[in-house]
Amino acid sequence: GPSDTPATPVAGGTLTYATGFGEPTCLDPHVGGNMPQALVGTNVLESLFSQDETGAIVPWLAESGVAADDGLSWDVTLRDGIAFTDGTPMDAEAVKANVEHMKDPETASSTAILALGKVSSVDVVSPTVARFVLSEPDSALLESLAQTWLAMESPAGLERGMEANCEAPIGTGPFVFSEWVKQDHVTLTRNDDWTSAPAGATHEGPAYLDTIEWRFIPDPATRFAALQSGEVDAIDEMQPDNVVAATADGSGLDVLTGALPGASIRLELNSGYAPFDDELVRKAFIAAADVNPGIQSLFFGTVERSYSVLSSSTPFGASFEDDYAIDADKANQLLDEAGWMSRDSEGYRTKDGERLTVDFPVSTNQSIPAEVSLFEQIQATTKAVGFDVELHPMDLSSWYAALGSWDFDLTSAIYTKNSPDVLRILYDSENIIPAPSGYHPNNAHVSIPELDDAVTAAGQTTDPDERAALYEKAQELLADGAYVLPLYDHLQKIGYGDRVQGLSLLPTLQIPYFGDTWVSE
Amino acid sequence: MSGTVGDSTGGSTGDAIGDSIGGSAGEELLRVEELLRVEELRVGFGGRGARRGPAVVDGVSFTLRAGRSLAIVGESGSGKSVTARSLVGLAGAGAWTSASALEVVGASVLGPVGADGIARGLSAAAWRKLRGRAIGLVVQDALVSLDPLRPIGREIGDALRLHTPLSAAERRARVLSLLESVGMPDPASRVHQRSGELSGGLRQRALIASALAASPRLLIADEPTTALDSTVQAQILALLEGVRDAGTGLLFISHDLAVVSRIADDVLVMRAGRVVESGPVAQVLGDPRHEYTKALLRAVPTGVPRGVALSARPAPPAPPDPAVSGAPTGASSSDPVLEVTGVSKRFGDRLAVDDVSLSLPAGTTLGLVGESGSGKTTLARIALGLAAPDTGAVRLDGLPWAPGPERDRRSRRPLVGAVYQDALSSFDPRMTVRQILADALRGASAPRPVDELLDDVGLSPSLAGARPLELSGGQRQRVSIARALAPSPRVIVLDEPVSALDVSIQAQILDLLDRLQREHGVAYLFISHDLGVVQHMSDTLAVMKDGRVLEQGRASAVFDNPAHPYTQALLAAAPRIGPR
Amino acid sequence: MSLPPVSTVAAVATAARRGRRMLGPAQWVAVAVLVLLLLAAVAPAVLAPGDPFAIAPVDAFLSPRWGHPLGTDESGRDIYTRVVHGAGTSLVIGVAATAIGISLALVLGLAAALGGRVVDFGVNRLLEVLFAFPGLLLALLVITVYGPGIVTSTIAVGLATAPGYARIIRAQARSVATSPYVEAAVVLGRSRGRILVQHILPNAVLPVFVLVTLGVGQAIVWAAALSYLGLGAEPPAAEWGAMLYAGKNYLATAWWLTFFPGLAIVLAAAATTVLGRALQKRGAR
Amino acid sequence: MRGSALGGRRPSGGPLDGRVPGGPGRPRSGLLRSRVLRVAAALGGAVFVLWAAATLTFFGLRLIPGDPAQAVLGGPGSQASAEALAAVRSEYGFDQPIWMQYLRYLGRLVTGDLGSSYSQRQSVASIIGSQIGGTLLLAVLALTVAWLLALGLAVWSTRGGRLAAAVGSGLEIVAAAVPHFWLATVLVLVFSTTLRWFPAVSTDGPAGLVLPVLTLALPLAGFLGQVMRESVLDALEAPFVLSARARGESEAGVRWRHVLRHGALPGIALSGWAFGWLISGAVVVETIFARPGLGRTLLNAVQLRDVPLVIGVVLVVAVGYVVMTLLTDVVSRIADPRLAASRPSRSSRPSSSRPASAEGVRA
Ligand SMILES: Nc1ncnc2c1ncn2[C@@H]1O[C@H](COP(=O)(O)OP(=O)(O)OP(=O)(O)O)[C@@H](O)[C@H]1O
Numbered sequence A: 001g002p003s004d005t006p007a008t009p010v011a012g013g014t015l016t017y018a019t020g021f022g023e024p025t026c027l028d029p030h031v032g033g034n035m036p037q038a039l040v041g042t043n044v045l046e047s048l049f050s051q052d053e054t055g056a057i058v059p060w061l062a063e064s065g066v067a068a069d070d071g072l073s074w075d076v077t078l079r080d081g082i083a084f085t086d087g088t089p090m091d092a093e094a095v096k097a098n099v100e101h102m103k104d105p106e107t108a109s110s111t112a113i114l115a116l117g118k119v120s121s122v123d124v125v126s127p128t129v130a131r132f133v134l135s136e137p138d139s140a141l142l143e144s145l146a147q148t149w150l151a152m153e154s155p156a157g158l159e160r161g162m163e164a165n166c167e168a169p170i171g172t173g174p175f176v177f178s179e180w181v182k183q184d185h186v187t188l189t190r191n192d193d194w195t196s197a198p199a200g201a202t203h204e205g206p207a208y209l210d211t212i213e214w215r216f217i218p219d220p221a222t223r224f225a226a227l228q229s230g231e232v233d234a235i236d237e238m239q240p241d242n243v244v245a246a247t248a249d250g251s252g253l254d255v256l257t258g259a260l261p262g263a264s265i266r267l268e269l270n271s272g273y274a275p276f277d278d279e280l281v282r283k284a285f286i287a288a289a290d291v292n293p294g295i296q297s298l299f300f301g302t303v304e305r306s307y308s309v310l311s312s313s314t315p316f317g318a319s320f321e322d323d324y325a326i327d328a329d330k331a332n333q334l335l336d337e338a339g340w341m342s343r344d345s346e347g348y349r350t351k352d353g354e355r356l357t358v359d360f361p362v363s364t365n366q367s368i369p370a371e372v373s374l375f376e377q378i379q380a381t382t383k384a385v386g387f388d389v390e391l392h393p394m395d396l397s398s399w400y401a402a403l404g405s406w407d408f409d410l411t412s413a414i415y416t417k418n419s420p421d422v423l424r425i426l427y428d429s430e431n432i433i434p435a436p437s438g439y440h441p442n443n444a445h446v447s448i449p450e451l452d453d454a455v456t457a458a459g460q461t462t463d464p465d466e467r468a469a470l471y472e473k474a475q476e477l478l479a480d481g482a483y484v485l486p487l488y489d490h491l492q493k494i495g496y497g498d499r500v501q502g503l504s505l506l507p508t509l510q511i512p513y514f515g516d517t518w519v520s521e
Numbered sequence B: 001m002s003g004t005v006g007d008s009t010g011g012s013t014g015d016a017i018g019d020s021i022g023g024s025a026g027e028e029l030l031r032v033e034e035l036l037r038v039e040e041l042r043v044g045f046g047g048r049g050a051r052r053g054p055a056v057v058d059g060v061s062f063t064l065r066a067g068r069s070l071a072i073v074g075e076s077g078s079g080k081s082v083t084a085r086s087l088v089g090l091a092g093a094g095a096w097t098s099a100s101a102l103e104v105v106g107a108s109v110l111g112p113v114g115a116d117g118i119a120r121g122l123s124a125a126a127w128r129k130l131r132g133r134a135i136g137l138v139v140q141d142a143l144v145s146l147d148p149l150r151p152i153g154r155e156i157g158d159a160l161r162l163h164t165p166l167s168a169a170e171r172r173a174r175v176l177s178l179l180e181s182v183g184m185p186d187p188a189s190r191v192h193q194r195s196g197e198l199s200g201g202l203r204q205r206a207l208i209a210s211a212l213a214a215s216p217r218l219l220i221a222d223e224p225t226t227a228l229d230s231t232v233q234a235q236i237l238a239l240l241e242g243v244r245d246a247g248t249g250l251l252f253i254s255h256d257l258a259v260v261s262r263i264a265d266d267v268l269v270m271r272a273g274r275v276v277e278s279g280p281v282a283q284v285l286g287d288p289r290h291e292y293t294k295a296l297l298r299a300v301p302t303g304v305p306r307g308v309a310l311s312a313r314p315a316p317p318a319p320p321d322p323a324v325s326g327a328p329t330g331a332s333s334s335d336p337v338l339e340v341t342g343v344s345k346r347f348g349d350r351l352a353v354d355d356v357s358l359s360l361p362a363g364t365t366l367g368l369v370g371e372s373g374s375g376k377t378t379l380a381r382i383a384l385g386l387a388a389p390d391t392g393a394v395r396l397d398g399l400p401w402a403p404g405p406e407r408d409r410r411s412r413r414p415l416v417g418a419v420y421q422d423a424l425s426s427f428d429p430r431m432t433v434r435q436i437l438a439d440a441l442r443g444a445s446a447p448r449p450v451d452e453l454l455d456d457v458g459l460s461p462s463l464a465g466a467r468p469l470e471l472s473g474g475q476r477q478r479v480s481i482a483r484a485l486a487p488s489p490r491v492i493v494l495d496e497p498v499s500a501l502d503v504s505i506q507a508q509i510l511d512l513l514d515r516l517q518r519e520h521g522v523a524y525l526f527i528s529h530d531l532g533v534v535q536h537m538s539d540t541l542a543v544m545k546d547g548r549v550l551e552q553g554r555a556s557a558v559f560d561n562p563a564h565p566y567t568q569a570l571l572a573a574a575p576r577i578g579p580r
Numbered sequence C: 001m002s003l004p005p006v007s008t009v010a011a012v013a014t015a016a017r018r019g020r021r022m023l024g025p026a027q028w029v030a031v032a033v034l035v036l037l038l039l040a041a042v043a044p045a046v047l048a049p050g051d052p053f054a055i056a057p058v059d060a061f062l063s064p065r066w067g068h069p070l071g072t073d074e075s076g077r078d079i080y081t082r083v084v085h086g087a088g089t090s091l092v093i094g095v096a097a098t099a100i101g102i103s104l105a106l107v108l109g110l111a112a113a114l115g116g117r118v119v120d121f122g123v124n125r126l127l128e129v130l131f132a133f134p135g136l137l138l139a140l141l142v143i144t145v146y147g148p149g150i151v152t153s154t155i156a157v158g159l160a161t162a163p164g165y166a167r168i169i170r171a172q173a174r175s176v177a178t179s180p181y182v183e184a185a186v187v188l189g190r191s192r193g194r195i196l197v198q199h200i201l202p203n204a205v206l207p208v209f210v211l212v213t214l215g216v217g218q219a220i221v222w223a224a225a226l227s228y229l230g231l232g233a234e235p236p237a238a239e240w241g242a243m244l245y246a247g248k249n250y251l252a253t254a255w256w257l258t259f260f261p262g263l264a265i266v267l268a269a270a271a272t273t274v275l276g277r278a279l280q281k282r283g284a285r
Numbered sequence D: 001m002r003g004s005a006l007g008g009r010r011p012s013g014g015p016l017d018g019r020v021p022g023g024p025g026r027p028r029s030g031l032l033r034s035r036v037l038r039v040a041a042a043l044g045g046a047v048f049v050l051w052a053a054a055t056l057t058f059f060g061l062r063l064i065p066g067d068p069a070q071a072v073l074g075g076p077g078s079q080a081s082a083e084a085l086a087a088v089r090s091e092y093g094f095d096q097p098i099w100m101q102y103l104r105y106l107g108r109l110v111t112g113d114l115g116s117s118y119s120q121r122q123s124v125a126s127i128i129g130s131q132i133g134g135t136l137l138l139a140v141l142a143l144t145v146a147w148l149l150a151l152g153l154a155v156w157s158t159r160g161g162r163l164a165a166a167v168g169s170g171l172e173i174v175a176a177a178v179p180h181f182w183l184a185t186v187l188v189l190v191f192s193t194t195l196r197w198f199p200a201v202s203t204d205g206p207a208g209l210v211l212p213v214l215t216l217a218l219p220l221a222g223f224l225g226q227v228m229r230e231s232v233l234d235a236l237e238a239p240f241v242l243s244a245r246a247r248g249e250s251e252a253g254v255r256w257r258h259v260l261r262h263g264a265l266p267g268i269a270l271s272g273w274a275f276g277w278l279i280s281g282a283v284v285v286e287t288i289f290a291r292p293g294l295g296r297t298l299l300n301a302v303q304l305r306d307v308p309l310v311i312g313v314v315l316v317v318a319v320g321y322v323v324m325t326l327l328t329d330v331v332s333r334i335a336d337p338r339l340a341a342s343r344p345s346r347s348s349r350p351s352s353s354r355p356a357s358a359e360g361v362r363a
């Protein structure tokens, strides 16, 4: 690994970063709003707030955010003297323009618009104070504002129109977008006037690197080969075996790991339709799906089994290990009880001549290969008790289409959000109702009034103890009803070569942060 | 040394080359110099040492002097080409050669002789020095012996590039003069053409020019006129005679006795790899000693009267003078069984058949001659009802036959048969002889057993199970004739039925056809480019050129007194056996 | 994607005419490989008694060794067993795809060759269009419309190869239809229908079976390519392409996951090609 | 009996009998007219192919389930509002009947407007413009390398000697049987990860092109090599080679001056087919080597249901194929006058040397 002896940072040089998350179709994270945009955007576009390792909100472009007593408005005070790289001041007017941009249907935002669901408008109280007016209280507002998808962009830049802004949105960050060669790379160059380092930064003032070349290498093996051969300096989305290889002595490589906030990687059992509308069948499935040996071997010990719906980097996660004990006898018994008593020639259980089939669409885009292999092992272990799990690998569009039409019994979907409010998004019965596009976050079809009440109340209160209790309650309900099978944390694994120094992950979304990074020769 | 060879080609020779080969002998000496001495040449293919393959050339000996021509004759496969190729060390892949002497232009080319007594031959480099420079070889398939992808000028220039120090510009000039000397019209534009753009005669000229380019003292011409029309053949023969007369030794290979009798001084008759008879041409052809030579001569149809068997024995001596006119056979003046009136056929902007009228009386033979492309096949296809004429009509047995829908002809199809040049491709490759004939017999009015049909064409019933691929050329043609005969037709159209056959096989087939006509009273539309064959076979004759029938009438009348100048030229060009 | 073009086949026919020995050592090796493949396809348990789907996470990523001659995969499944059991799937895909392609091609090609000018013109244009269309795109479209899986990818490969076969069949049927022996049959007064049945169909269609042999190998390769893009067989099928797809991620650490299924594909494709060519030599004169 | 039985002493017809249309004697005006007609027919055919390809793709993509408006609004999984969807539907005309959309699309296509990509918010033309270079470079290099490899191997392995011949044809068959995706991973493993000679990620620099070009070229060389070998063997047996040897030409001269060209002919004729093959291969290779290009664009566009982009790429590929076919046709005719001479009409005549045309099949 890189030498631990602290070296003096040197300015200059280029760092080449290869991402496996894919190429954004638009660099402005307000538009749409997905991980690829956040990754490349975080070092250019900064947010009002940030989070520390504990998940606590810390200031960034804003100094503070204070809620009114009724919780229906928040006054956000901005740091003075910060300007976008085009010279436009980063003031309350800019905040207002940004929020309006995100909420504009023309922008076609999906992430930001959800996060701002309760914000009805922004009032400019003074150049440095922007007042967010809400339709109902939202305890997660500042957390939402910390996400790159809600980052601040130059209003002048936004006015150029979507096409131009997609090519190179203008922010306040340590780098600026200077070139985008489609399907090849995005070039970020240093912003010499940068003054707005986030909390936790090791130095103030301009970044060390001259440029970052941001490349897109979809094939994981190729990506790792490129890192090994020194063609690139850092990669993300490392495969487990590559992590092992990179952390080995003498590899000349090292790995930076952080758990992405939000939900853990988990299987959601579609409780809205047969066969998983029967709690007994869900419980049987969970009792039969033996995943621990697979997680051990497939991930080479680089991840740990999780018994929580929430990622370990998200506050208020609760673990219910006992609910996930493996017991084939119990599974068989439950299935008998549920009426799936006979077995067909292939050993699958049947009821009324129907086979106990579980359709499992797998997004080859969202699930890494080791995950797919784990699903295969789940398929094999549940087959023993008579489940016929059918894996259907799909491209992203087909997968969303299958989910949108509830044409699945089991699925694994990623949801990254830097707040336990993710529980509300994923399991509030309201979110069974699809968006106009057909998208519905509540894939498990969970509809428990108690749970709805708990997550809504937790979203409205700012009292940490109360929130903790409410979120634990919600998670307990999920575990008891066997709606979800948590697997492990969604880990961000950044591999990098020894010439890279001072690389860190910004805790908000565990995105690599290059403000302090330099390359040694 | 003066340009002995150069003279023959009318160009100026690089003298230096001649010197290095021939030494500094005087011209007189050169003329009688022994260019080739071959003794007990044996060549075979495959195998090694003691287990080497059988000899296909077995004990051939001869000598050839400058300014003389030696012809090798013999049937297909008798070893003529292998002999020729052995002289330049190109007998073929896997060939072995042995000889007690093999000298080219005074030097042995046997090379070191191995323990097994087999000559190893010269080194590749030594051979290359001889090839093209000491010996020019015009290889057998003239039409495909020039690289179709390269301009002929390059091909000819190659020999110069390889054997002379001439510059590119000098080579160009020399190529032009060579082409001119071989009688190529408009050489300047021809040099840039590729062989595909030239007619057969022009290709052969270019090929001869390329063989003569480096002024070799010896020219080997392997069947140089075989694929050519008789008029063109006459021109090429004249060209080769000129070359020989200019002092080059000429080794001439042919299967055609008539051609040989015209060009050769001496002749070598080969059979199955052995020389059966040799000597001056007048002696061998005029007074053959060996039975095989006699049979060969007998098989030549030229001038043999109608009805006289070519392959019968005992044989009358080959007529030295072909003045005998064909006597008409019986069944002469009945009603025409096939009548073609005013038929024309156009392909694109080419008029393939131009207002042709013919009439074929029952039981007789109408011969159709003409050079390549004159429209013979097209006319035959029209007569068979396979192609619709643009104008005109064909009547069969007095009833309309073509044009018209095939449906109308189908019931009368048994009246007409056809025999093709390429018998093999006219058989369905999946069928056996028995199946082919049984199928043909199906529509017959008087069905006969297949065996009887086979017997009729002189084939053993044991061949019935064979597939055409397994038969020899002559056997295939017999099966083809049997098929045509099966439905007891009134007319058989024969398009070049013997052109692909050796002269002795040809004789058998012609005799067979003759007999069948007598026995079955069938009429023939007999197409050939070979005047001798047509003369032998026909009662009446039509001469075609450029789609038109120039002349038609009784065969004997046309042959004796050709009216049209073209017919006269055609007859004049046709080589005959006899004193030059 | 498409099969080797007409002139490959034509050239192979030339080789045949050259009349070399039919079964040389290479052909015998090919026959041996194919016999093994067929055995594996028909009775995989004879060659590999194990269960190709039995997982054993503790035994994951074992390199080739005693007991696991080709090693184990990421789930501890025995690669030898999976390769053997995958033979059937791969062969069925190859044969079925080729059969689909050729059946379609037979209809198109024969219609074009025998159906008169208008049909010929129409079919030819259609073929041109299909040729100009990248074969893989055709397959991609079929798969996006009907979802991935063995059946769809088989159909997709079949469709994508059809135009190539159609051209060959059309040319073949035309050359037979205009051949002298068909003309000879006309002279004998045979009806069109009879000529079609007796001469044209057998002579035009029989050589197509050789094409099948030549095509199976390529169909296997292309079906594997689709699997490799994640569009083919669904897990846990022991299909070779899908095994490659799963194994490619472990290339740097566990080469045997990809190497052996890949080798199986190469062997199968090469063996069918060699045999197809030998058959062609025999069929040709 | 060599020659006499099959070929005939007097071969007639085919390219051998010296009747060459367009040769001397044919009126020039007719020649010109036929040439103009041929060019017009070729152009008409090309336009037809493009139209049909566009139409097929247009309707083919409509079969895919899913809302195109969603593809416009941030792609799959977007949570676009109902208003946004409605706005997009009317803007793009998705609310109109399909044939209206088709006519609209066709109308714009005629004016050369490929539309704008749903997913990349950019005009299709500019996306293709930026991607086409890399793919063309890859395709041309791969084709050239495949050509050279195939021809080299064909010429080398026919030097005589059973071993060389066996090795040569064995290599060709195996190369043609190797799936390129597998080859790519093996090449990366060997030359990039282990030996570190070439980068795993392709760039347009010479080193970066080596592996992707080899990946595409090797299997292609296998196919081409099989054809070229036969052609070389045919040429080596042809009388004109005997003729050249009889002239004193050396073995090298025979190969260089004569055989090589004949070997190359089928390579030229197959280049159109090879182009299509390479585009299919580019989809895989560009993904593995992370190269920008049309192949990757196409794969992404199909997965994102980006209809205009898919059609755009299809059209470009079809144009490429058509151009390539015309080009190979022209080059073949220039290189091989026999092709120009051979009539496309029926020919029942046996011919002993047939040009390596892509049509003639004798199985
Ligand atoms: N390269 C070869 N390999 C094996 N056998 C050969 C080869 N060339 C010729 N032969 C055989 O040698 C014999 C003599 O052939 P050659 O070509 O000399 O006959 P030819 O008298 O020239 O016949 P044609 O009149 O048909 O040209 C034939 O039986 C032929 O099959």
Ligand SMILES: Nc1ncnc2c1ncn2[C@@H]1O[C@H](COP(=O)(O)OP(=O)(O)OP(=O)(O)O)[C@@H](O)[C@H]1O
Pocket: B347, B348, B350, B351, B352, B370, B371, B372, B373, B374, B375, B376, B377, B378, B379, B529, D012, D013, D017, D019, D343, D345, D346
């Ligand atoms: N199917 C066809 N299409 C176009 N032109 C043709 C066709 N068949 C024949 N021709 C042309 O018609 C003319 C007469 O050809 P035909 O075959 O009848 O001549 P032929 O006298 O039989 O020649 P050969 O002696 O070479 O057999 C030639 O110029 C030929 O090129």
Ligand SMILES: [Mg+2]
Pocket: B080, B081, B082, B140, B222
């Ligand atoms: Mg000969």
Ligand SMILES: [Mg+2]
Pocket: B376, B377, B378, B495, D012
């Ligand atoms: Mg003819």
Ligand code: NI
Pocket: C001, C002, C003, C134, C135, C136, C160, D276, D277, D280
């Ligand atoms: Ni294809």
